[in-house]
Each structure stands twice: as structure tokens, then as C-alpha cells.
Amino acid sequence: MKLELNKVTKKYKEKVALHDISCTFTNGVYGLLGPNGAGKTTLLRILADVLKPTNGTITFNEQNIYKLDYKYRDLLGYLPQDCGFYPNFTAHRYLQYIAALKGLPKQQVEQKIDEMLAVVHLTPYKKVKIRKFSGGMKQRLGIAQSLLNDPKLLLLDEPTAGLDPKERIRFRNLISELAQERIILLSTHITTDIEAIASEIIILKDGQLLEQNKPDKLLEKLQQQVWHVSLPATQLNELYKRHIVGHIHQKGNDIEARVIATKQPSDDAILQTPRLEDIYLYYFGDVMDKQEVNNDDQT
Ligand SMILES: Nc1ncnc2c1ncn2[C@@H]1O[C@H](COP(=O)(O)OP(=O)(O)OP(=O)(O)O)[C@@H](O)[C@H]1O
Numbered sequence: 452m453k454l455e456l457n458k459v460t461k462k463y464k465e466k467v468a469l470h471d472i473s474c475t476f477t478n479g480v481y482g483l484l485g486p487n488g489a490g491k492t493t494l495l496r497i498l499a500d501v502l503k504p505t506n507g508t509i510t511f512n513e514q515n516i517y518k519l520d521y522k523y524r525d526l527l528g529y530l531p532q533d534c535g536f537y538p539n540f541t542a543h544r545y546l547q548y549i550a551a552l553k554g555l556p557k558q559q560v561e562q563k564i565d566e567m568l569a570v571v572h573l574t575p576y577k578k579v580k581i582r583k584f585s586g587g588m589k590q591r592l593g594i595a596q597s598l599l600n601d602p603k604l605l606l607l608d609e610p611t612a613g614l615d616p617k618e619r620i621r622f623r624n625l626i627s628e629l630a631q632e633r634i635i636l637l638s639t640h641i642t643t644d645i646e647a648i649a650s651e652i653i654i655l656k657d658g659q660l661l662e663q664n665k666p667d668k669l670l671e672k673l674q675q676q677v678w679h680v681s682l683p684a685t686q687l688n689e690l691y692k693r694h695i696v697g698h699i700h701q702k703g704n705d706i707e708a709r710v711i712a713t714k715q716p717s718d719d720a721i722l723q724t725p726r727l728e729d730i731y732l733y734y735f736g737d738v739m740d741k742q743e744v745n746n747d748d749q750t
Pocket residue numbers: 463466467468485486487488489490491492493494
């Protein structure tokens with residue numbers, strides 16, 4: 452399978468949300484990484500055919516997706532950021548409704564629903580109304596609906612939002628299991644979500660595709676550039692001015708910090724093995740806040 456974007460641009464009036472995006476996806480897991488507003492949702496919505504690009508073409512196995520029409524949509528599973536659940540539906544009723552929308556053969560529906568509820572560990576809640584669900588349970592139900600038609604192309608917009616650490620690990624394992632014979636695209640700004648499972652990572656910033664590469668190739672970029680630094684807390688502001696600073700830990704009057712720098716930032720700085728969160732900092736250090744850095748620590 453091959454999904455190809457050729458110079459895809461999306462404008463919302465004057466706002467250019469995606470600019471000339473060209474990339475190719477074959478079977479595997481692709482992590483769309485970028486801060487808020489980078490264009491991840493716009494890209495996924497275009498691929499889910501809920502939004503049309505302003506310019507550019509998209510082909511699936513060399514055929515234009517708009518010409519393929521329903522044949523393309525039949526291949527899709529899509530988890531939007533907001534599933535728009537009906538609170539008075541039970542999980543079962545909701546999945547029946549989605550199965551009908553997706554045109555699943557009637558004789559398969561109940562078995563498929565049971566399978567999917569088991570996959571996302573919601574079997575005991577099959578007959579419970581969605582209004583009683585926690586955020587994490589709703590997210591798992593959203594994942595279940597996206598998988599109902601056994602999609603060949605799975606598009607997941609921030610799939611781990613609201614999941615607790617255990618659920619996130621389960622989710623990552625599930626995606627790894629599903630990855631064969633499928634194209635899976637998932638957007639996130641949490642690097643640990645994709646570090647272990649993405650075959651490739653796509654870095655989006657301000658609607659531009661900055662990188663598409665295998666995680667280890669991205670990490671190679673930062674070899675010899677990630678440091679552990681220890682210094683008096685009073686010097687922290689100076690450190691921020693000179694370098695990209697990641698995690699910091701206060702230890703008494705001192706600070707321990709993870710720093711990205713092309714040259715050794717201080718005599719006692721110790722080289723570290725780069726991680727994907729360093730790549731995130733490298734590209735988005737200027738736009739992120741500390742909250743996002745801390746989020747990376749959740750698992
Ligand atoms: N309907 C719209 N009308 C106008 N501008 C929009 C619309 N939807 C998105 N945008 C803008 O397009 C840009 C890309 O938004 P998009 O939602 O695709 O980013 P994102 O990377 O998914 O961010 P987030 O993680 O916050 O969802 C942003 O600047 C956003 O404000």
C-alpha cells in the first residue's frame with residue numbers, strides 16, 4: 452500500500468495551515484509530531500476526507516483518492532480529536548451506529564463490536580451509557596470505533612489524550628500489533644507515545660514538513676549535542692539565554708538540567724544519549740512551554 456501526498460496546501464482564508472506538503476506512507480506507523488497549531492489535525496482531516504486541500508494531490512496506490520471516493524473511505528479508520536459522542540447512547544449502541552455508518556455487513560456487526568470492546572478493555576461497560584464514561588474510557592471507545600471496519604489506513608488524532616499511563620502503554624502495544632499490513636498515522640505532541648512504535652516520524656511546524664525520517668536517523672542528528680549540566684540555580688536564566696534547555700531538577704541551591712548545545716556548555720557537562728524528546732526540543736524549543744516538557748514524563 453502506498454499513500455502519497457504531492458504539494459498539499461490548505462488555507463483557511465488567509466491562514467496557511469499546511470504548506471506544500473509532499474510525503475509518502477507505506478505500511479507502518481507514522482508519528483506526526485508538532486506543537487499546537489502545527490497542522491497535524493488539518494493533515495489528518497484531509498486524509499480522512501472530511502476536509503479538502505486548497506491545492507495538491509493525494510493518491511492511494513497511485514489512484515487519486517477523490518476518484519476512488521467511497522472505495523478510499525472504506526479503507527479508513529479515523530479517530531478525530533472530538534468524537535462527538537451521544538451521551539445517552541451505550542457503548543454498544545454507539546458502535547452499532549458507527550457500524551451502520553460504515554456499512555458493515557449486518558451479520559458481522561455484533562461479533563466485531565464485541566471484539567473491539569475487548570481490544571480496548573471496555574467489555575464490562577458494553578451496556579453503560581457514555582455519559583458515565585471517564586475521559587480515558589471515551590477515548591478508548593473512540594479507538595474502538597476507528598477499528599471497527601478493520602481499516603487499512605488508520606488515522607488517529609492525539610489518540611492518547613486522556614489516557615492514564617497504563618492505558619497509554621496498552622494503546623502503544625495495540626498499535627504495534629496492528630501495524631502490519633496497515634498504514635497508521637498518529638498525531639501527538641508527546642514523544643513517548645511514538646518513540647518505541649513509529650517506523651517514521653514526521654515533524655510539522657507552522658504547516659511545513661520539516662523532517663520525515665526513522666527515529667534512529669533523527670536521533671543521529673543530536674549525537675554529541677545533548678548534555679547533563681549541573682549549576683547554581685542563580686545561573687539558570689543565563690543557561691536559558693544561551694541554550695535549548697529541557698528537563699530541570701532543583702537540588703538544593705543547584706539545578707541539574709538537560710541541555711542541547713553543539714559545544715560542551717560547561718566544563719563539567721556530561722554527554723547524554725539523545726532521546727526523541729530532545730528532537731522535539733530541538734525543533735520546537737522556541738514554541739513550547741514547560742508544561743509540554745513535563746507531559747513527556749507521564750509514562
Ligand atoms: N477552521 C479553521 N479556520 C481557521 N483557521 C484554522 C481552522 N482550523 C485550524 N486553523 C488554524 O490552522 C493551523 C493549524 O491547525 P491544526 O488544528 O491543524 O493544528 P494542530 O497541529 O492539529 O494543533 P492542535 O494540536 O492544537 O490540534 C492553526 O494555526 C489553526 O489555528
